[in-house]
Amino acid sequence: MHNTFLLALVIVVAVGFDFTNGFHDTANAVAPSIATGALKPRVAVLLSGLLNVVGAFISLKVAATVASGIVSQTQIILPVVFAGLVGAIAWNITTWYFGIPSSSSHALIGDVIGAMMAHAGGSAVLWSGIVGKVLAPSIAAPIFALVIAAIATALSRRLSVKSDDSTKSMGMKAGQIGSSAMLSIAHGTNDAQKTMGVITLALIANGTLAANGATPKWVVLVCGLAIGLGPYIGGWRIIRTMGQGFTKLSPTQGFASQITSSAVILSSSHFGMPLSTTYVATGSILGSGLGTKKRSVRWSVVGRVGPAWLITLPSAAACGAVSFYGERIFGFSLGELVIGLVLALYCTFIYLRSRRDKINANNVNDHWGDHSEAFEKVHEPVSTGA
Amino acid sequence: MLATVTPPTPLIDWHSLWAVFAISLGVGVGIIVVFTIGVYSLSTYRRQGSTLGVRYLSGVAMSLATLLIVATVAWGFYYIVQK
Numbered sequence: 001m002h003n004t005f006l007l008a009l010v011i012v013v014a015v016g017f018d019f020t021n022g023f024h025d026t027a028n029a030v031a032p033s034i035a036t037g038a039l040k041p042r043v044a045v046l047l048s049g050l051l052n053v054v055g056a057f058i059s060l061k062v063a064a065t066v067a068s069g070i071v072s073q074t075q076i077i078l079p080v081v082f083a084g085l086v087g088a089i090a091w092n093i094t095t096w097y098f099g100i101p102s103s104s105s106h107a108l109i110g111d112v113i114g115a116m117m118a119h120a121g122g123s124a125v126l127w128s129g130i131v132g133k134v135l136a137p138s139i140a141a142p143i144f145a146l147v148i149a150a151i152a153t154a155l156s157r158r159l160s161v162k163s164d165d166s167t168k169s170m171g172m173k174a175g176q177i178g179s180s181a182m183l184s185i186a187h188g189t190n191d192a193q194k195t196m197g198v199i200t201l202a203l204i205a206n207g208t209l210a211a212n213g214a215t216p217k218w219v220v221l222v223c224g225l226a227i228g229l230g231p232y233i234g235g236w237r238i239i240r241t242m243g244q245g246f247t248k249l250s251p252t253q254g255f256a257s258q259i260t261s262s263a264v265i266l267s268s269s270h271f272g273m274p275l276s277t278t279y280v281a282t283g284s285i286l287g288s289g290l291g292t293k294k295r296s297v298r299w300s301v302v303g304r305v306g307p308a309w310l311i312t313l314p315s316a317a318a319c320g321a322v323s324f325y326g327e328r329i330f331g332f333s334l335g336e337l338v339i340g341l342v343l344a345l346y347c348t349f350i351y352l353r354s355r356r357d358k359i360n361a362n363n364v365n366d367h368w369g370d371h372s373e374a375f376e377k378v379h380e381p382v383s384t385g386a
Numbered sequence: 387m388l389a390t391v392t393p394p395t396p397l398i399d400w401h402s403l404w405a406v407f408a409i410s411l412g413v414g415v416g417i418i419v420v421f422t423i424g425v426y427s428l429s430t431y432r433r434q435g436s437t438l439g440v441r442y443l444s445g446v447a448m449s450l451a452t453l454l455i456v457a458t459v460a461w462g463f464y465y466i467v468q469k
Contacts, residue, residue: 058467128397136398144407151411152418159422163429171425175455182462189466256418263414264406266462271402 003206006078009336010202013085013343015226018195020092021104022052022230025191027238028101028261028281029183030231032254032288034364035243038173039180041234041361048184049232055188056196056224069129070109071116078205079327080115081198082336086343087111087319091312093350099237099245099359100308103276105194109134110316117317118324133274134313141264141275145283146290149260153291156252172251179258184231186265187277192227196220236359242282244368245301247289256291257284279309298368417458424451 030044039047091107109130116124160168199219203209209216243249249257261277261284268275282305289297326342327335357371427448431441 055466131397132399136403140403140407144410148407148411148414152415155415156418156422159419160426163422163426164433167429167432168425171421171428175421178459182459182466185463186466252422255421259417259421260410260414262462263410263417266465267409267413268406270409270465271405273399273402273406275406 005333006082006336007202007206007208009340010078010082010085011199013082013089013340014195014198014202015222017085017089017092017104017108017198018192018223018226019230019233020089020096021191021195022049022227023233023235024092024096024102024104024230024238025187025277026231026235027242028277029187030180031239031242031281032249032257032285033173033176033180034239035249036173036176036251036254037365038176038251038254041236041239041364044180045231045234045361047181049228049230051181051184052188052192052231053224053228055185055190056192056227057220058185058189069133070126071112072120072124072126075120075124076112076116076201077119078202079332079336080112080119080324081202083115083118083323083327083339084108084112084320085198086323086339087114087316089343090319090346091316093347095308096235096237097350097354098308099241100305101238101242101278101282102305102308102312103138103278104191105274105276106134106138106312107316108194110313111320111323113313114317114320114322115324116320118321118328137268137273137275138279138309141268141279142283142286144275145260145264145280146287148264149257149284149287150291151287152256152260153253153288156256157291157293160252169251172255175255176251176258179255179262182262183258183265183277183281186262186269188224188227190269190277192220192223195223195227199223234361236361236364237354240359240364240371241301241305242285244365246282246285246298247292247296249285249288250292253285253288253292257281257288260284260287413458417455420451420454424448424455427451 026045026048030039030048033039034041034044085108088104088108088111091102091111092104095102113125113130196215196219200209200213200215203216203219204211204213247253261281264275264280264284265277268280286297286302289295323339326339329335330338359371363371424447427444430436430444431448436444
């Protein structure tokens, strides 16, 4: 009974994380397309949602286990996974409220590390894996993307000087639609797998599924739908920061940034280098701003996002540890229920607070600074680029 | 007899990191340059007053650029599905 109850809670929270992952990361694929008008906002998130579902279904890869190579797989228990997921949802919701594009994967990894340390101590964490698989790639990803997108934008700007504006705009917007679709499918194949992995792990741990058992079809279906529903509901606040906050994107910049993101994400996937999609997409957008004649980037917005990236892992780890201790105080089972309720209350509070300055499909492209409540206190005009 | 010393696994996989950078730089910048050339060709093709020869050349350039882009994007989708 205890196990079934815990299993059900883990599945519910895992699907919840999958949903927040979907709406948090939509911006990576569609923010430039929405900002330049290549796609209407609602069409963009619908397309992204559908392609995330398609991505979740077409991947042939066996669902990966959570935080593989980061924590000792033999010492991981369901309450640790539960605490990790709860903390990751809390971090995703908080960063969403402030419109900060932070990595969902790093939030989950950080939370699992924190919960694992609370459960089994620091020796259960594979620190070398954290440096090699998390820290190094997360520093490299935005730098790679920034440099490549800056070069690509600058070259494209110079080569298209003699093209007429309407043809250039039409061509670049068409290119953006293709690259948005590709990024959405890539996201569905990669990120839906993480939640499928968590649920499969929980089913195996509970004895419901044999060890090495294949991921059941209903898990694929539920995870696919949750990660697809996320983009459709829309992480408009993050879309706004990425599309309007960092720089004023032109179609040339939008296309250059999206192609750069696609190239970096696919090549890193080929070499097994786990780069964060969010950091790559952000770096690409910043690079496309730097590639313009006036180097149009709002550094003040970068200055708010940068520290959030730095504290993602430690903050997420603290969330995971607190969740785990909370579970232990009340006893496993009642503890999960209490922590789950606290999470639900927190999410409701953030949602209600976000309605004070609601960002949606109708106002996502407003001038930066028009929505000063909570997250747009910076007024720094930038000129339109290439 | 000396024991064989196995070099320790490096903490950071520098080789893969540099490979990701080099390939992304080549492919990313390459696609954008080809696409921009395609857009420029389309612009020239549509420009009123262009001679037949210029229109023909820009039409060929535009078609080649489009084919290359479509092939690359198709490969991208194929890669995502197959990996």
